[in-house]
Amino acid sequence: MNRWLIPGLLIAGLLAALGVYLYQQATPYQEVIDHGPSPEARANPYLAAEHFLRQQGLSVTHANSLDTLPFLEPHQHSLLLLGDRANMTPRQVNQVLNWTRAGGRLLFVAEALWDEKTGKSGDLLLDRVQLHQSMSKDLSNPPPDAEADPYPNLTKLYLEDEDAPAYVSFDPQFHLEDPKNLAQSWANSALATHMMQLSYGLGSITVVTDAELWKTPNIGQYDNAWLLWYLYSDTGVTLLFNIDHDNLLTLLLRYFPQALVALAALMGLWIWHVGLRQGPLQAPAPKARRQLQEHLRTSADFMLRYSGQESLLRGLQHDVLRRARHRHPGFEHLGVAEQWQVLARLTGQSTRAIRQALGPRPKQRLSSAEFSRQVAHLQTLRNAL
Template structure:
């Protein structure tokens, strides 16, 4: 194929590709698509991250705390402490310190955690019991008594049309305001001021979900729940406005946990896979250390030795441990014991008389008796002398 023909063929191919591209571009239509990736990792870890950003946007100074360790260094005046964490393990001393901090001019806000127990006369919530506030379930309330009590205690009872506009929401009325603020509290709980100390409250239907009372030189605000300020709910209704209203003109400290988790709890929460791997590694290490090395050793045969070998081994052991003097003295004492059995009063006789009695009982000559019963020498005997002495003693003992 000539070059001219190749050039024409390539140009035609490029022209066809260009026309195809123009056709496809004319058929394309641009569009927009939003892909939801869910909350950011910071929002998943911190359920009140949106509340922090909201307060900072209002010009308030906000800090976050994980425990009550900062309380001694936290000033009371001009400070709002939002205690939003679990207080299940709070000690009585910590509860007293919190209330003392509020009495010096601070604003303490916390969530009621336990229901009032009529039989025990307490709820077990240290802060609620000390302030005389009781929490009940809303479905256990008597509707008529609750309505009468709320109307008598609320000097600015809301108009009927406003109350019926959003019956599922909690209404908070302020002075010089014709319409209430609507907050999305959980309607399943009710707060009751048993000591009649509250000067402000927020009602939803027949239940009260917020109480505010003076405590010393400070304020204490009790909520039935703090879910209204979580990341997924703070933008609803007037939830964010209530957070600003309660913390306005003050620095804010958000306390998520009243006590710290121990090391094991933190490891189980954040590194469960690492703990499982560590447990498997430890099990493998123990298995390796405890694994048998080499072949099994067969049990020794019970009949591999004769009685004579056992007796000889026992004698060698006693000789090494107690010495010759102890063995010879033991044989002599055995001979004296047998003589006392055959001749009463043998132990009261003199040495010479004892030897005569032994000679008469054994029918051995006096020379053999004296060689056998003479006191063992202090110095070590030779093997031949020791064997000869033992032989004389055994002969005398066997004849008794």
């Protein structure tokens, strides 16, 4: 036993010394692992804006449709339309404007450019407030001091009691115009106007060129968050940015694509099964071909059935007159009697026979024999020319 005691003590001492050394050399530190935005933040691009307004003491709600509008008291309340309004109906536009006229505060994003040819933009709400949106690059007369602006792409908001403006990051490529001079205030970048406010009944309307500055993480830049608070610091706020719900087909394509593919395959198999022949196969057509005379007779019967006698006779008469014009220059300028005399001389037929062939026909249907004689007479005249 004593033989293993001394080596064991040495090994234990070495391990203890190694542990003390490693402890002295180790430096504790903290590491933050970023797992990205939460599912709630990914689903709501304005989540940071909602939290910011709540931290300022405001009552903030989020709505997915305009169905909530009848339950919003207009007085001291703000409605921010931040989502796509392409499918907004005229009835919904009237509903929103009536709510604003009763005292509500409305903010919406201009979604379409003004078209001079049609006299409208297609954005029903923007057209109703009579503001126009265009591209900044299309402005003909840029401000003379634009080149001297140190922050040409930032929008400046000047306040009465402040020496320096607030800076916000609206998209500089769009521009708002007020052809009716209805706006009471506005905010500009070096080249364009990006926000306008106007009174509307007992309420007010704010139109902006875009709302990207209030999305995460843009709201933390410049004075973007402050502008949102400044506009609606004394009201309750409802943010609406999903006016149209996804329909059933969209949801099925998103969550059950395999089931839809299987259903389509089953439908194809069912259609193929139903379309199978149940009776005997049809015998192939005989290889023998009809004679030319049979084709001509069949074609003539078809034209007589669908065009009538008058159409066929008129075609032959026109053919006779066309050949006569070719044989006798100036034929078309002669009177009818003179034309018949020329035809009698060219064809060797009597003028009476020519009058019967080219004269107006009675409206009643000809008998088969009379029709055949008339056709034969016209063909004789045509062949003689």
